[in-house]
Amino acid sequence: MTKETSEALQRSVKDHWYVKYEEVGFPSIQKGWILPVDRWKDFDPFILMAEDWFKRGTFSDHPHRGFQTITYVVDGRLEHIDNAGGRDILEPGDVQYMNAGWAARHAEEGVGDDIAHTLQLWLNLPKHLKQTETSYQNIYSEDAPVVSIEGGSVKVFSGDIAGVKGPMNSIVPITLTEITLSEGAQYVHRLPETHNSFFYVLSGDMTFGENKVELKKHGVGTLTYNDEGNEKNISEFVIKANSRRSKVLVYSGTPIKEEIVPYGPFVMNTMEEIKQAYRDYHNGKFGPAAR
Template sequence: MNRLIKDHWYVQYSEETLPAIQKGWVLPVDKWADCDPFILMAEDWFKKGTFPDHPHRGFQTVTYVIDGRLEHIDNAGGRDILQAGDVQYMNAGWAARHAEDGVENDIAHTLQLWVNLPKEKKKTDTFYQNVYAEKAPVVAIPDGTLKVFSGSIAGITGPLQTIVPMTLTEINLEEGAEYIHRTPANHNAFLYVLSGDVTIGKGGDEEVQLKKHGVATFQYDETGDSHIESDCRLIANERRTKLLFYSGLPIKEHIVPYGPFVMNTMDEIKEAYRDYHDGKFGPPAI
């Protein structure tokens, strides 16, 4: 089965007020119904002081560090510094409280993806998992490599353990390389071009060429089986073409993304704010 392109666009960026520097919406939040289970993805450049202590509830995050250093602090005592190519997973569950910031004078450049949790899992325990770039398995392909962070890709399973089944693969291709990327046919999927130039699709009217900052979303088999894979053909038109390919099993539930929370109803959003102000999320992350 070939994956057909559903939509494609280039990210638009806005200048921010220091210590934030620049922001772009790779996946705007108003596309959440089409991108299920993915809610949004933000690309940010920022310095220390942009994202101090704050709460979350009802979803997961997957943060990929493009450049600079990112410091993570949570109110359970976790603290770490992630660098370029590292990934952090957070299950916010019922009550996450953390900070994520640049280190010293670094400009942190990150991609943060919000992934929905099904209603019955929104009260799960909060936990974090870091996958450092050198710990993610690498698969050699003709004129390129795959780095598998999550899911089973090309016979390799990534170390990231997400609650909602998903895959995350960093794909590096040299000029002229042709590669077929296979993911579960019943997963919704999208890719983001980090560098270079790539042609996507099987040819003709079903083919799209994207450069850096390009995004493509794909159709999927809503009644399919997770053991059946779909194919996405990629051809690199420049050397050092790098992209991230994400896929995830849709949840098919209505959601209300509001501020730092993602719940199923507005009443649940109000409850989250009350719980936070009543101290139920625990002490600050400092």
């Protein structure tokens, strides 16, 4: 181990839990909160993350303002439709990034009789970026660079990780990495020491961090970080697989440190701004419905 590596901040698991699921009314099927919204201050810049199983008609035309979404398709097919004329179908392993900005209006639908299984993360926008133009970006699984490591692979959707850069163009830069390991394999994931970070176990059984916390499928963990550090300094997060086909998603980003009001489909800094978003939507300023 080099001197540079040995002096890097060694990340530990700060908190961890398993997602609890509930059945919901058709055409939605099941929902779980990976990141519950009432803890957004702990997760900053992330607000919430939901895991959903649903059929067509669950997330039809609806508005958003003031934040970004990152949707990872676990299974099934997801059709994206927006009122700017965008339409596409995402398949397992694909990711969609949306900057809702000042006025997004879109639909997220299961395709045909498919049950879409997705993970949707809400990523905050700082106050000065909440009125930016709405934009969408699809990142297909095969377009994300993959780095082969001993006993596994690292797929990079966003950020500079493992010597490659992910294709996601997030207004608020983050990292998103999918790490797959075989039984007994170990990998050291490197992140800026100032990034707040969490992970979600997609499959298998893995041990995480300097304090060696073991989590299986549906396990979530947050990591220690250096809030007063230097974003150019790299930290290390050790991951070890205890079973075959272990897979985890790791997210990280710089905290924004602003008070927010997450309310319905909007995330603003004050309740008055939330009320204005509803007025703007009802007055047609978000444009026509997504069809």
